[in-house]
Amino acid sequence: MEAQNLPDDFGLEVYETLKYIIDPEVGINIVDLGLIYEVSLTDEGVLAVDLTLTTPGCPMSGTIRTAAEQILLKRFPTLDVKINLVWSPPWTTDMISEEGMRQLDGKM
Amino acid sequence: MSTATTSNSPGKWVVLPHYAFAALAFVALSVLLLFSTDAFNGHYFHPKLLTLTHVAALGWATMLVFGALYQLLPVVLECKLYSEKLATIAFGFLGLGTILLAWSFWNFELGWPMHVAACSLVISFILFNINVVQTARKAPKWTIESDFIVTSAIWLLVTGLVGLLMAINFTMPFLPVDHTHYLKLHAHIGMAGWFLLLIIGVGSKLIPMFLLAHHDETKKLNWSYNLINAGLVLFIADHLLFQTSLLPVYAVVVIAGVVLFLLFLRDAAKTRQRQDLDLGMKQTFVALALLLLPLILVLVVSSKLGLPQSLLSSIYLVYGISVFLGFISALILGQTFKTLPFIVWMHAYEDYVGRFKTPMPKDMYSHTLLRWQNISYLLGFILLIAGVLLRNELIILGGAIGFTITSLLYTANVFRMMMHKVHDLKPFTYGSAKSA
16 A cells, blocks of 8 residues: 555645644644644555644544544545554644644634 | 544543532532631631531542542543542542531531541542552553652542541540641641642643643652652651651741742743633632642741731631632632533534534533632632631621632533533534634
């Protein structure tokens, strides 16, 4: 199984879809929070997403992982979706996007 | 796909009954306070004050800490809770012990009900210790937070054992010195060994997490752990064996440990990405500010300053109030709204996320009730402290009313969350995704 480069618009669509998943504690979507490390598509039609969490013991791990899987399956029903929970490199606040920082500043 | 395989969280029936019991205990505590305004004019060894203290320490604070810890232990230690069954049994014994003990103190019935209560509590603490230690043993790495949490559980058991000995001593005297001597030991092991160490252990992980702060330096926490335990052990040894006049020195050692924890939080806060604080976090910082009061008062009560006896008695009472109804209660009133909404949300919506638009945890409680809860709490606390210092029953009653309002607002919000039902979810329609 070999990963291939994602067509630009497809990759964008995956990230846009994942933006529907909001981290319930922070209130920012998981893409802008910097939790998505990598997205790839294999020749066999497996859409793989490397996802991390803000802390290894996060109680929302199952919920966020399932949410990402469910939403991608719904958006891309012909693909197999595989969500890999990864811890390396550890998530830091430097990974929050500019948009995420803007949202954080305007929150609450 | 089941989420059970990827989440370490325990079932909701392990955690939620603790929150429900604690909320009702807080209401009971406040109502009892309304009928205890006459008890604050003398010594702290008074049936009504003993009732209030134990309802606060056990039914309110320890009950909530147990429930929250079963949820947070997997977060802090990064592994599943050792046994949900043990947790449920410990809940039963803690509930039974608290109710019986409160009844015994209020009626000053020192016979078998108090013995059964004390035994129930010790059994509960033993089961809790087994659960905490075994969970910590499964943790992928041993951290300073593990040290704090495991040690606090051991101190809780020691507190319970001293309490059990005192309960037996009421009817079958065997202890060589009078009760107040052991009461000081019992109270300080509970306050510094159990509550303080536990709050630091969990707080040092959670508060930076809630602030989105990354701060991995643990040197201050290591020293905080060493100093608090050293101060406590020295105090116990001195109090039991030597009775020197070095108590203020031990107090300073413990205070230095707490200050290091506060400095750790300050360092973490400097790196935080979240600038605005929600009401739960604001209340948490109020609690940390209130922590300064018992830190100052412990120096006053441990030093021989030659204060008039009546003033000293009032200061002793304010000291106890500042710990249980000040720091600890303020912290619970804030942190409940950082933990419970997520627990309820997770169990309610884990099967819907990613397929339907779901509300956020912060939408599950009333922010208006929470705001008024925080206001009435602070007013109630200030009035109670002022009333006790001035020995004015009317002002104390004002404080008790403040606490009663606070407890009702808190309980209304807690039950509102716990009775939350999923309804009318709309499936996602794709367009341009916006953050909440």
